[in-house]
Amino acid sequence: MSSAFVFPGQGSQAVGMGRALAETFPQARAVFDEVDSALSQSLSQLMFEGPEAELTLTANAQPALMAVSLAVVRVLEAEAGLNLATQAKFVAGHSLGEYSALAAAGAFSLSDTARLLRLRGDAMQKAVPVGQGAMAAIIGLEFGPVAEIAAEASKACGGEVCQAANDNGGGQVVISGAKAAVEKAMELAKAAGAKRALLLPVSAPFHCALMQPAADAMQAALAGVTIHAPCVPLVANVLAAPVTDPEAIRSHLVEQVTGTVRWRESVGFMAAQGVTTFYELGAGKVLSGLVKRIADTATGIAIGTPADIDNFKSLQG
Numbered sequence: 001m002s003s004a005f006v007f008p009g010q011g012s013q014a015v016g017m018g019r020a021l022a023e024t025f026p027q028a029r030a031v032f033d034e035v036d037s038a039l040s041q042s043l044s045q046l047m048f049e050g051p052e053a054e055l056t057l058t059a060n061a062q063p064a065l066m067a068v069s070l071a072v073v074r075v076l077e078a079e080a081g082l083n084l085a086t087q088a089k090f091v092a093g094h095s096l097g098e099y100s101a102l103a104a105a106g107a108f109s110l111s112d113t114a115r116l117l118r119l120r121g122d123a124m125q126k127a128v129p130v131g132q133g134a135m136a137a138i139i140g141l142e143f144g145p146v147a148e149i150a151a152e153a154s155k156a157c158g159g160e161v162c163q164a165a166n167d168n169g170g171g172q173v174v175i176s177g178a179k180a181a182v183e184k185a186m187e188l189a190k191a192a193g194a195k196r197a198l199l200l201p202v203s204a205p206f207h208c209a210l211m212q213p214a215a216d217a218m219q220a221a222l223a224g225v226t227i228h229a230p231c232v233p234l235v236a237n238v239l240a241a242p243v244t245d246p247e248a249i250r251s252h253l254v255e256q257v258t259g260t261v262r263w264r265e266s267v268g269f270m271a272a273q274g275v276t277t278f279y280e281l282g283a284g285k286v287l288s289g290l291v292k293r294i295a296d297t298a299t300g301i302a303i304g305t306p307a308d309i310d311n312f313k314s315l316q317g
Contacts, residue, residue, distance in 0.1 A: 002089040004235075004275045007097035009261075010020045010202070012284030013061045015050035017062040017304070018068040022048070024306045027078045028071035035067040037310065038111035039118055043067065058203055059121035062096045063114045069100040070110055070281030072303055076281075080313045084232040090270050091171055092235040094287060095166075095206065096120070098253065104281070105230035107249060112225050116218075123217035124204050124257070124268060129230030134182040134212065135165065138173045140195030140216030143264065149192060153185035155216035165207035170293025174200065176208040207261055215257035222250050258263050271295035279303055279312075 021028035022044065028313040032044035046055050047064050060120060076082035084091065084105055093101035109289035115125060138146050147164040154162040154177070166174035175185050182205070186197035205211070233242035233265055236252045240262040243249055267278070267290065280287040280302045288300030303312055 001276045002271035002274050003087060003279060004092060005084060005101070005279045005281055007100035007104070008065060008280060008284055009094035009097045010058065010061050010065065010201075010206075011287050012282065013047075013055055013065055014026045014283060015055055016046070016051050017064070017283040018044070018071055020306050021068070021071050021075060025071075025075045025079070025309075027074040031071040031074055032067055034110050035114045037181040038114040039063060045268060052316045056203075057121075059118055061205040062099075062117040062121040065096060065283055066113055066117055067101045067104065068147045069097070069203060070113075070306065070308070072281040073104045074246050074314065076303070078225055080314055080316055086230045089273065089275055090233050090235050091150050091230065092266050092270070093237075094263055095237065095256070097282075097287075098237055098256060099229075099235070100282065101234055102227075102230060102249065105232050105234065107228050107230040107234075107246070108225070113208045116171050116221060119221050120139040120214065120218055120257070123214035124206060124211060131304065133172055133177065133208075133210055134177045134178060134179040135200045135205055136182050136186050136197055138175060138186070138189045138194050138197050138202055140171050141155040141173065141189060141192060142171060143167040143173050145192060146175065146189065149188045150175050150177070150181075152184050153188055156184055157181040157229050160203050161205075161209045164260055165205075166261040167264045167270045168261075168317060169267060171195075172290075172293075174207075175310055176205040177210060178205070196290070204215055207257070207259060209258055213260045215254050217255045218257055222253055232249050235266045235270060236264065237261045237263070240269050263290065267291060267294040267298075271298050277301060 091101040160178035162177035165176035227246040285302040291300030
């Protein structure tokens with residue numbers, strides 16, 4: 001039996017996240033204080049108290065979700081003796097969660113991670129004017145057919161961008177691109193037998209070619225940041241395969257902005273390598289739910305509250 005530690009992406013945020021951790025564990029409070037300092041903003045107050053509309057803004061949600069994940073990591077290290085280098089076979093994260101995974105594995109400092117995610121969120125938001133792009137979840141079709149439908153919709157809309165952005169597994173694929181092309185793809189998907197096709201409440205079309213200005217911004221930002229070899233291999237979104245070389249990680253983080261999040265393949269790869277337990281560290285339970293759909297030999301366990309941490313300690317004991 002072996003374990004992987006995985007880290008959630010955007011959409012898992014909720015007002016109040018991390019508050020109980022901060023009130024219970026000084027290690028969590030220290031993480032939130034360091035992130036607040038790095039960003040010159042009381043992000044923790046926004047996380048604990050809202051308003052939700054402000055927390056949901058990409059530039060806030062990305063560093064906030066990372067902060068909760070890293071707070072959980074630091075508490076587990078102090079309270080349960082967690083040592084990723086010896087207890088994890090892999091780390092992985094969904095989109096922005098890849099930065100959380102790298103910070104947890106010692107590739108980035110916490111402050112650098114917070115600043116990178118603030119910049120990433122800002123750059124993604126600025127890349128496409130609000131209202132021009134869209135993302136939609138296609139439920140009930142697998143990745144290959146959805147990718148073909150996206151290409152067909154792009155062609156039907158005069159070459160406007162439409163791509164399969166997230167391969168989440170269990171018949172859930174997210175498409176991204178120009179609004180008209182995404183809406184056309186939704187129609188085509190329903191005609192092809194999709195159970196549902198629904199627009200997502202996001203502020204920009206992530207993980208498609210329209211994000212190239214954000215990829216350029218991240219390339220410049222990452223060039224100035226020290227990346228250490230992680231203590232455990234990262235299963236990268238764009239590869240669905242492990243990587244440890246700092247320069248390769250730098251390159252893949254840039255590709256990730258416009259590339260597909262290959263989550264189904266990533267979880268499948270880790271399960272094939274003997275991972276039977278996926279610990280989701282941070283806010284929400286999205287990734288734990290996906291594990292059950294992707295790998296029937298594996299279990300997903302979410303750890304984001306003091307009660308979850310007590311449960312983890314009892315499992316380790």
